Amino acid sequence: MKLMKGGKGMNMTIIQMEVFVKIVETKSFTKAGEDLGMTQSAVSHAISSLESAMGFQLIIRNRSGAVITTNGEKMLAHIRNILRHTELMKQDAKSIMGLQKGKVRVGSFESVMINWMPDIIGQFQQQFPDIEVELIEGDYQDIIQWLLDGRLDLGFILETERMNVEFQPLKDDHLSLLIPCDHPLSKEREPSIEQVASYPFIMPKKGCDEQVRRMFKAEDLDPDVRFVIKDVHSIIAMVKSGIGISIMPELTLPKHMDMIKATRICKEVYRTIGIAAPAFKRLSPAAGKFFELTKALVGNT
Structure with missing residues (x-):
């Protein structure tokens, strides 16, 4: 060059x-x-x-x-821009020759990495064994910045009001109330937000908290927040011990939780998970294949 x-x-x-x-x-x-x-x-x-x-x-x-x-x-x-365009040129050249080769760089946050990525990667490798996938884990804002910097081709993020990348919704992840099995609210089929706000509350940190705080604010409620905790397993342990109740996205929860009941509240609240790119029309052939397969798989879950 x-x-x-x-x-x-x-x-x-x-x-x-x-x-x-x-x-x-x-x-x-x-x-x-x-x-x-x-x-x-x-x-x-x-x-x-x-x-x-x-x-x-x-x-x-x-x-x-x-x-x-x-x-x-x-x-x-x-x-980074030069390298991205060089990769695009290589993949387009291979596509013209009828080859399905290349590389796709994907960013993901923890719950998607655990629940979706094994199936997505497994299916993708079966269909396109010559396309390399590089996975990078980070939080939502990190992934958006990496997309803008050209470090990633695609990234799994939450839908927010402040996105400067293109976004394709994939799934609504409902929020569940976590309470001990012997808690007074365990007898309620779908507790109200007012009932939830009257008990000691453990606020999830970073990513989940935005929807939870917005939910309380919409009802003009001030929850009794005792702790703000990031780790899911720590929140579950504190709920189990009776220190407080919490609200978490269903996708983040383990399949089995002893002595804890997970139930939806009366007002439907969810976060929307999707896949993002700087511009979907400019995806490389490899990234385009990953994008289409992801939409097909997650849309059926």
Whole structure:
């Protein structure tokens, strides 16, 4: 690859850019080399050559690892964009030749990774054994940012009002009230929100809390929040001990919970899970196949 600037040649290669991005992601020359199947000296040479072509330093090595420079940050989005378009070009060329090869990078949060991904990956590998799938786990905002940065082709996220990516709804994940089996509300078929608000409450953290807080606010209720906890198993243990009741999405709950009753409340409340991309029309052939298979599988669950 040869880019012209000011009448002089700026010689860069795809592998040099791949090395740069991998170092940024792993924060390590050694790990980047392992992931790319290169020696550490080859990795160092690639970065040195790229920096020479750019005319400034991209990576600083210190005791904590490899750190991207300010100038490197400015170049990162451009380089990721070049690599994404290069992958698109490769896959389109293979598609023209009738081959089903390529790579798709998918981001997912924990409950989707546990409940949906095994079936999706299993089916996808059966149908497209020559397409590599790279999975990256993160929270919803991380996944949206990775999509915008070009690190991911597709990502599973929740539908929100503040999305700047394209979104395809897949499934409504209903919220369930968690109560001990001997709790007074266990006798109610579908407890009211007012009843829930009158007992000590354990608020789920990050991701689930938005819908729960909105539900109470819509009824002008102020729940008795005793704790705000992120880990699902910790919430379940505290509910079982009688410390408080909670509300969690059904997809996050284990299949069996001893001494705990999970029931829906009288007002239907749910979060919508879907799959997102910067632009569905610009998906690579491999990502397009993953997208279509996911819609077919999850839509039938």
